[in-house]
Each structure stands twice: as structure tokens, then as C-alpha cells.
Amino acid sequence: MAVAGPEIERLIQLLARLPGLGPRSARRAALHLIKKREALMVPLASALQVAIERIQVCKTCGNIDTQSPCTVCTDPRRDPAMIVVVADVADLWALERAKASNGRYHVLGGTLSPLDGVGPQDLTIDALVQRAHAPEVQEIILALNATVDGQTTAHYITDLLQEANVKVTRLAHGVPVGGELDYLDEGTLSAAMRQRTLF
Amino acid sequence: MAVAGPEIERLIQLLARLPGLGPRSARRAALHLIKKREALMVPLASALQVAIERIQVCKTCGNIDTQSPCTVCTDPRRDPAMIVVVADVADLWALERAKASNGRYHVLGGTLSPLDGVGPQDLTIDALVQRAHAPEVQEIILALNATVDGQTTAHYITDLLQEANVKVTRLAHGVPVGGELDYLDEGTLSAAMRQRTLF
Numbered sequence: 001m002a003v004a005g006p007e008i009e010r011l012i013q014l015l016a017r018l019p020g021l022g023p024r025s026a027r028r029a030a031l032h033l034i035k036k037r038e039a040l041m042v043p044l045a046s047a048l049q050v051a052i053e054r055i056q057v058c059k060t061c062g063n064i065d066t067q068s069p070c071t072v073c074t075d076p077r078r079d080p081a082m083i084v085v086v087a088d089v090a091d092l093w094a095l096e097r098a099k100a101s102n103g104r105y106h107v108l109g110g111t112l113s114p115l116d117g118v119g120p121q122d123l124t125i126d127a128l129v130q131r132a133h134a135p136e137v138q139e140i141i142l143a144l145n146a147t148v149d150g151q152t153t154a155h156y157i158t159d160l161l162q163e164a165n166v167k168v169t170r171l172a173h174g175v176p177v178g179g180e181l182d183y184l185d186e187g188t189l190s191a192a193m194r195q196r197t198l199f
Numbered sequence: 200m201a202v203a204g205p206e207i208e209r210l211i212q213l214l215a216r217l218p219g220l221g222p223r224s225a226r227r228a229a230l231h232l233i234k235k236r237e238a239l240m241v242p243l244a245s246a247l248q249v250a251i252e253r254i255q256v257c258k259t260c261g262n263i264d265t266q267s268p269c270t271v272c273t274d275p276r277r278d279p280a281m282i283v284v285v286a287d288v289a290d291l292w293a294l295e296r297a298k299a300s301n302g303r304y305h306v307l308g309g310t311l312s313p314l315d316g317v318g319p320q321d322l323t324i325d326a327l328v329q330r331a332h333a334p335e336v337q338e339i340i341l342a343l344n345a346t347v348d349g350q351t352t353a354h355y356i357t358d359l360l361q362e363a364n365v366k367v368t369r370l371a372h373g374v375p376v377g378g379e380l381d382y383l384d385e386g387t388l389s390a391a392m393r394q395r396t397l398f
């Protein structure tokens with residue numbers, strides 16, 4: 001497709017590498033940007049430039065921010081006794097949107113996955129163990145996906161933390177809020193039954 | 200959500216305005232860009248800047264390109280006798296990918312839509328009528344969607360072109376290549392039957 005010239009073709013190819021956009025929607029996105037030149041393309045180019053210049057990874061927890069240590073790590077209202085371990089910054093954001101925790105975070109950068117060649121050295125597990133030994137830390141909350149890889153990672157970390165003087169916890173299994181019982185798998189249902197709470 | 204600061208929030212909001220990306224996938228796209236800083240975010244910012252500086256709308260046909268008149272309009276191998284009328288540049292690209300025509304194009308900028316307040320003055324219909332009167336033009340091919348708005352637009356243009364010395368044609372209806380008969384509506388099936396061709 002050389003109708004529109006190499007400049008647009010390059011823009012489409014880069015947009016197609018964003019998660020959620022395939023080749024077809026990348027073409028539509030490129031056209032939309034070109035049509036909304038002043039209202040969207042110029043502001044997006046500038047927002048990307050700002051991000052390129054200012055965004056960095058927090059050296060403490062792995063969150064992304066315009067400062068390192070990040071806003072969460074330096075917030076005095078955060079409880080330094082709890083570290084919530086997540087696989088990815090997206091999970092950190094999700095927990096923050098849910099206001100699920102007042103602790104600090106630790107972003108692993110993924111989960112252990114022998115099939116994909118992801119081993120402990122590819123994640124920030126060493127740094128987590130080191131943080132867990134700090135005197136103020138009392139609880140490590142493993143907020144990892146309830147998948148095989150997520151749970152393998154949780155077990156691996158739990159083993160490593162046995163020497164540290166911390167409580168290791170994980171998220172409860174159960175019925176999602178708004179979830180219908182007959183759509184849930186048996187493992188979730190029996191976990192929800194075992195971990196039932198007083199009404 | 201003020202975890203990641205206003206810079207990332209702004210990037211997410213702009214990405215969410217791209218067709219195909221909702222708020223959730225815009226967050227994932229922003230994270231992906233930040234993680235792939237050198238491999239994706241920097242090249243995308245630069246491709247957008249190039250597009251901002253160089254892309255323009257062809258003054259003849261409405262195509263977008265880095266030159267006006269565009270590459271299609273100035274290509275001497277294109278048949279100047281045929282003008283393919285499309286609603287949008289995306290349709291022009293689709294026809295070019297299909298190598299469906301060797302003619303030139305005319306991009307209307309949409310279709311007539313009384314419900315959405317789109318009237319003839321919002322489209323490049325006047326310019327099309329003017330082009331249709333050029334001595335070299337023999338056929339106007341209406342490559343518009345087979346929707347109510349598309350067909351209303353086709354009828355409106357056909358009426359206007361009655362004074363011009365051109366043949367006005369439209370795309371055939373029929374069974375899509377690879378399409379299964381029992382998934383097609385009755386209108387398509389009877390059109391395909393009426394317009395059947397020799398095997």
C-alpha cells in the first residue's frame with residue numbers, strides 16, 4: 001500500500017504495535033489523527049514528547065512516575081508496613097483505582113513463566129526480598145493473577161520470604177462483585193464457600 | 200486516578216480518543232509505550248511530528264498525502280476518464296489495497312445524513328460536479344456504502360450529474376468472496392441472483 005506515502009505507512013505500522021490496535025484499526029487511528037490534526041495529533045505528539053522527557057521507573061518499587069522514588073513511595077500517608085506485590089504497573093493502577101490498599105507497592109515486571117523463558121532473574125524478586133527485610137515491613141501482600149504462572153510466582157516468593165520476619169498474604173478467591181454463580185468455575189465456587197464470611 | 204501523575208493521565212486521555220481504543224485499552228497502550236520507550240514511544244512521537252509537518256489534504260480529490268495534488272491525482276498511468284467517488288479516505292485506501300480501480304478518486308468527506316445534520320454543503324459534492332464536467336471524464340463510479348445514508352448520497356449525486364456528459368455507475372451487490380449464503384440477508388441474495396454472471 002503506497003497510496004498515502006511512506007510517512008503515513010510508518011505511522012500506521014507504529015500504531016499497529018499498540019496493544020488493542022490491529023493493522024485495520026491502526027489505519028483508522030492514523031486517519032483519525034490526520035483529520036483531527038490540531039485537536040488530537042498535535043496534542044498527542046506533545047504528550048508523547050513530555051512522557052519521553054519526564055517519565056521514569058521508580059528505583060524503589062518499579063512504578064512509573066515523573067519522579068523516583070515515586071509519588072506512592074514518598075507519600076507519608078502510606079503505610080510502610082505493607083508491601084503489595086504486583087506483576088505489572090497496570091495491576092498497581094487497577095488496585096489504586098479500586099482504593100484497595102494503603103500500603104506501598106512492588107512491581108515484579110511479570111510472573112515466572114518457564115514456557116516463556118521468564119526466570120527469577122528476569123523479575124525484581126531480589127529487590128523485593130531485600131525490601132522485605134527492612135524493619136518497618138510487616139506484611140507482604142501477593143496481589144498476583146490467579147493463573148498458573150501467577151500462583152507459581154507467589155509460591156516461589158513465599159518460600160524466599162520464610163527467613164524474613166514478615167507475614168505473607170494473598171488476595172482472597174471468591175465470587176466477583178456482580179458475578180453470577182452459574183458462570184463461575186468450580187474452583188472459584190468452592191474457594192468462595194470455604195472462605196465464606198459472616199453476613 | 201492520580202497515581203502516575205498528570206503527564207501519563209493526559210497521554211491516556213488522548214490515546215482513548217483514538218477509534219478502537221477505550222479507556223481501558225488506552226491505559227494499556229500508554230503503559231506499553233512507556234515500557235517500549237526507545238523502540239516505540241520515541242519513533243511514534245517522531246512519526247507524528249513528521250505527519251504534522253508534511254501530511255496535507257489533496258486539493259483536487261481529498262486524498263491525504265505529502266503533496267497536493269496527491270500521488271494518485273498526478274500519476275500519469277491513472278485513467279483520467281474515471282472518477283471513483285468514496286465517502287472517506289479509508290474507503291480509497293481499501294479500494295487501492297484491492298487494486299480495484301485504475302481511475303482517480305473523489306473523497307466526499309462523509310455521506311448525507313439528515314439525522315446527523317450532514318447536508319450537501321458539508322461534503323465536497325460541488326467540487327465533484329465541477330470535476331465531472333471536465334472533458335476527459337467519462338464515468339463516475341459511486342463506491343459508497345450499501346447503507347441508507349450511502350444510497351441516499353448516491354441518488355443525490357446521480358441527480359446532480361444528469362446534466363454532465365458522464366456515465367454514473369455504482370458497485371455491484373452480491374455475495375462477498377468467501378461469504379456463506381445462509382448468513383446473507385435477503386436483499387443481498389436477491390441482488391446477487393438478479394446480477395448473476397456467466398460461469
Ligand SMILES: [Zn+2]
Nearest residue numbers: 058061070073
Ligand atoms: Zn515507587
Ligand SMILES: [Zn+2]
Nearest residue numbers: 257260269272
Ligand atoms: Zn488527489
